[in-house]
Amino acid sequence: MEATERAYATPDRILQDPRFPASRDVYIDAVLELHEAKPSTMELMLDGGRILVYGIVMALWGGYREDDVASWPTISRLKETVGWFGVASPRQIDLIVARFVQVGHLRIAPAPNDRRLRIVLPTPALIDHDRAFVRSHYEPLGVLFGRERYALPLAEDLAFLKAMRGAWIATLQTMAREIILANTRLLRFYSASAGMLMLMRLVRRQHLRPDGWVAVDYTDFGRRFCVSRTHVRTLLKAAAADGDIEVDARGRLRARPELVAALDSNIAGRLSLLDRSHAAAMACLSASDAA
Incomplete structure (x- = not known):
């Protein structure tokens, strides 16, 4: 350094x-x-x-x-x-x-x-x-x-x-x-069970794809983070409703640049x-x- x-x-x-x-x-x-x-x-x-x-x-x-x-x-x-x-x-x-x-x-x-x-x-x-x-x-x-x-x-x-x-x-x-x-963009993820881990997994997968769109298997996320499928879906859909996550016509998700920047700032x-x-x-x- x-x-x-x-x-x-x-x-x-x-x-x-x-x-x-x-x-x-x-x-x-x-x-x-x-x-x-x-x-x-x-x-x-x-x-x-x-x-x-x-x-x-x-x-x-x-x-x-x-x-x-x-x-x-x-x-x-x-x-x-x-x-x-x-x-x-x-x-x-x-x-x-x-x-x-x-x-x-x-x-x-x-x-x-x-x-x-x-x-x-x-x-x-x-x-x-x-x-x-x-x-x-x-x-x-x-x-x-x-x-x-x-x-x-x-x-x-x-x-x-x-x-x-x-x-x-x-x-x-x-x-x-x-x-x-x-x-403040991350507070919902801190307060939700496994929220920060789910956000990190979404963003990490997003960075691996050229267009950034991620097909999220809610059951798989739930298994990985010891929460229910419903909990995963509710959290990510709430973030989408507030404009932090985009959803395309195929139901794929992508964290908006502002949310990615918030996670980067946190890290x-x-x-x-x-x-x-x-x-x-x-x-x-x-x-x-x-x-």
Whole structure:
């Protein structure tokens, strides 16, 4: 990456890079590979509330220190942080946490030295999944700026994961304000079960066709993303009714340029925050090595 005053790439820098289309395709392919037709991991991505509970639990785990009360990942702190995004109520967060505990993603434990409080922690299985999840998100940054730069996340290094997730906490309000809430075209997909994954699959297939038209098999989409055929059809038809998706005389679909641009902006924003967290994590690891 060219030398700049910043230690990380901004969203505009990423969008303007001629390699962005290739990196976007790598990003979408990696995310879909991690979740399609895999019910256990789909639990984490079914809607915006679940996506954020998962991500924020991992961020709080990254910054958790037993001797620092302010860092404890309590239920109340989780609810407060998820609340910045406006996609899940406190009651919905309780239900998501209960479900994640039931399927083995999370565990609830007494807080250190204060058994009146409960903290939320990822299970070893979720930490292993997160290593693969984070690697998949650094693959496109490797396309943009070289794989050597991101050697630790691409190797699923556990120390890097914890440092990076801890650093990610500092980016969450920016993510809520600038990436999620400001990008209004995507809000329907965040709020719908598997909505963002379905949008990514549609756009990815669209980019593979010269005319961009995609014959969508609603049953196949439902199977891939663990939702009903009716749910897929309802979501995509609602987007079409609002002008975000075109439908031709043969019933084929095509995301309009404005919706594709909204998805590109979302991906670039996420990659920028990941690059920012990478810089902070590397600085943290270097400081630990020097101590």
